[in-house]
Amino acid sequence: MYVAVLSIILGQALIFAHWPLAAYAALMAAVMATFVRLYEEPVLSRQYGDEYETYRTNVPGWLPRLTPWRGARS
Numbered sequence: 001m002y003v004a005v006l007s008i009i010l011g012q013a014l015i016f017a018h019w020p021l022a023a024y025a026a027l028m029a030a031v032m033a034t035f036v037r038l039y040e041e042p043v044l045s046r047q048y049g050d051e052y053e054t055y056r057t058n059v060p061g062w063l064p065r066l067t068p069w070r071g072a073r074s
Contacts, residue, residue: 002032
């Protein structure tokens with residue numbers, strides 16, 4: 001969702017040639033990355049433990065994978 005929001009803001013900056021929107025996108029990217037690093041990741045790590053750490057090592061944080069990650073086969 002974060003990447004989609006940033007893409008929309010950057011798209012608007014390009015369409016309207018309004019470069020302060022690009023600066024706003026950069027600011028929002030920094031805010032979102034900080035929120036994820038300081039709040040979301042520790043909460044998920046406490047909640048799911050080793051399962052979350054395995055997921056984190058196999059799935060990139062911000063850019064999608066070209067092939068899906070299937071996880072451990074049960």
